[in-house]
Amino acid sequence: MNIFRLIFENLRSGTVSYSLPHTHDCTSDQYRGLIVNDPERCVGCGQCAYVCPSAAIEVTRSGDHYTWTYNPSKCAFCGRCIERCKPRTLTTLSELPPLYSTQDELKQVLNMVRKRPVRPAPAPAAGAMPAGAGARESVAESAKPADQTAVGQRKEDLK
Amino acid sequence: MNTSPWIHLFLFPGLLFAVPASWFYVWGERKATARMQRRIGPPLLQPLYDLVKLFGKRTPSRHGFEANLLRLWPALSVLSMVGAIAMLPVFPGGRGFTGDAIILVALLEIPSVCFILAGFTSGSVFAEIGAIREAILSVACNVVFLLSIVTIAVSGRSFRLADLATVSLNPGHWIGVFGILLCIPAKLRINPFSTSSAEQEIYSGSLTEYAGAALAMWELSHGLEWVALTGFVATLVVPASGPWWLHAIQFVVISFAEVLLLTTLASATGRFTLERSIRFYWRWAAILAMLSISASIYMRFLS
Numbered sequence: 195m196n197i198f199r200l201i202f203e204n205l206r207s208g209t210v211s212y213s214l215p216h217t218h219d220c221t222s223d224q225y226r227g228l229i230v231n232d233p234e235r236c237v238g239c240g241q242c243a244y245v246c247p248s249a250a251i252e253v254t255r256s257g258d259h260y261t262w263t264y265n266p267s268k269c270a271f272c273g274r275c276i277e278r279c280k281p282r283t284l285t286t287l288s289e290l291p292p293l294y295s296t297q298d299e300l301k302q303v304l305n306m307v308r309k310r311p312v313r314p315a316p317a318p319a320a321g322a323m324p325a326g327a328g329a330r331e332s333v334a335e336s337a338k339p340a341d342q343t344a345v346g347q348r349k350e351d352l353k
Numbered sequence: 354m355n356t357s358p359w360i361h362l363f364l365f366p367g368l369l370f371a372v373p374a375s376w377f378y379v380w381g382e383r384k385a386t387a388r389m390q391r392r393i394g395p396p397l398l399q400p401l402y403d404l405v406k407l408f409g410k411r412t413p414s415r416h417g418f419e420a421n422l423l424r425l426w427p428a429l430s431v432l433s434m435v436g437a438i439a440m441l442p443v444f445p446g447g448r449g450f451t452g453d454a455i456i457l458v459a460l461l462e463i464p465s466v467c468f469i470l471a472g473f474t475s476g477s478v479f480a481e482i483g484a485i486r487e488a489i490l491s492v493a494c495n496v497v498f499l500l501s502i503v504t505i506a507v508s509g510r511s512f513r514l515a516d517l518a519t520v521s522l523n524p525g526h527w528i529g530v531f532g533i534l535l536c537i538p539a540k541l542r543i544n545p546f547s548t549s550s551a552e553q554e555i556y557s558g559s560l561t562e563y564a565g566a567a568l569a570m571w572e573l574s575h576g577l578e579w580v581a582l583t584g585f586v587a588t589l590v591v592p593a594s595g596p597w598w599l600h601a602i603q604f605v606v607i608s609f610a611e612v613l614l615l616t617t618l619a620s621a622t623g624r625f626t627l628e629r630s631i632r633f634y635w636r637w638a639a640i641l642a643m644l645s646i647s648a649s650i651y652m653r654f655l656s
Binding site for chain 2: 213295
């Protein structure tokens with residue numbers, strides 16, 4: 195009969211747990227919430243979609259345009275996309291995501307014009323090149339397809 | 354008080370009362386369990402939120418005859434419980450008919466049968482284990498349940514619910530009520546007789562493969578089972594006299610008190626194994642039921 199005594203004691207002494215939070219100010223600074231993309235800085239490299247383990251981010255290209263899609267209902271909030279994003283265009287909100295009832299309710303779709311990452315041209319050695327050669331090389335670099343540029347970046351990463 | 358069967362079916366104690374009451378009883382059970390474990394527990398409308406959430410969920414689609422069967426079992430269970438609740442003699446001097454207690458017993462058994470059939474229909478191993486356990490436990494507890502009802506019927510000399518609801522001082526009546534109370538935890542699949550729906554062992558047994566609206570129907574059926582079984586005992590212990598509204602209030606209060614009593618029992622006990630559950634019902638409860646029915650028959654011959 196000790197169990198009934200224990201139950202009675204529990205009822206008499208009240209609760210020890212806290213009520214569930216009903217406000218959204220309970221997250222820390224390092225909380226990983228919804229992913230936000232800055233369309234001004236996004237170059238459409240697709241690295242975020244490549245590393246996303248749950249396929250929450252998709253990038254589809256057609257010509258000079260691309261569509262960046264983010265579905266929070268699939269997101270694992272791991273933050274790998276933010277780590278991989280070179281232009282630092284992806285950020286995470288440090289607040290709880292809003293409640294949603296359907297899977298595509300919080301889906302974000304951005305249609306953007308593809309931009310090529312512009313790199314600073316290497317400084318020409320004095321007397322080694324004719325005037326304007328550096329500028330031409332810089333233009334050639336920026337005129338490369340974005341995929342090649344991404345490969346170059348990856349090589350740099352590996353180095 | 355002769356009331357229309359439609360009032361019984363749709364107003365009180367039928368759908369309009371029974372569905373909110375089932376949420377309230379389920380909330381009472383969850384809240385009381387939480388308080389006994391020093392937790393806060395869910396808010397009052399949580400069972401309603403759960404039901405709405407389940408009805409709104411998209412579930413993996415199944416096709417064919419099996420899918421229709423899986424949808425049929427919880428619906429049948431809900432309908433049988435609504436019918437059983439509508440038959441309860443909650444108003445003093447209700448009409449009923451001779452032998453309606455037998456119909457009530459049959460209706461109260463349908464959710465258990467549907468639970469077993471759902472387990473075998475779904476094809477999951479865990480569901481089949483749950484269905485087998487439920488079948489065995491159902492056989493074990495129904496011996497006592499039926500004997501208890503027969504005891505009450507012999508004491509009251511009738512199988513009409515309105516006659517049984519007339520509380521007598523006959524000890525056979527009260528032993529029968531006690532026997533029914535012993536069977537309710539097994540029929541509701543709560544501790545200590547929750548082996549057929551053990552979440553930690555077999556993932557809720559027969560309901561393993563259920564989700565969304567079909568699972569919501571099972572939840573509703575379970576809530577209605579609470580209303581029907583506690584209400585049945587309440588009609589047997591509340592004196593069937595006085596104004597109808599007082600009788601209705603007594604019905605609700607006694608039913609909720611039973612919910613709290615059963616919750617305390619469930620919180621105070623661990624889950625019995627299947628063998629131990631059967632041993633309890635067939636060794637101890639069945640002996641009690643046999644003695645009580647023998648005593649009732651003997652006293653009837655004496656009188």
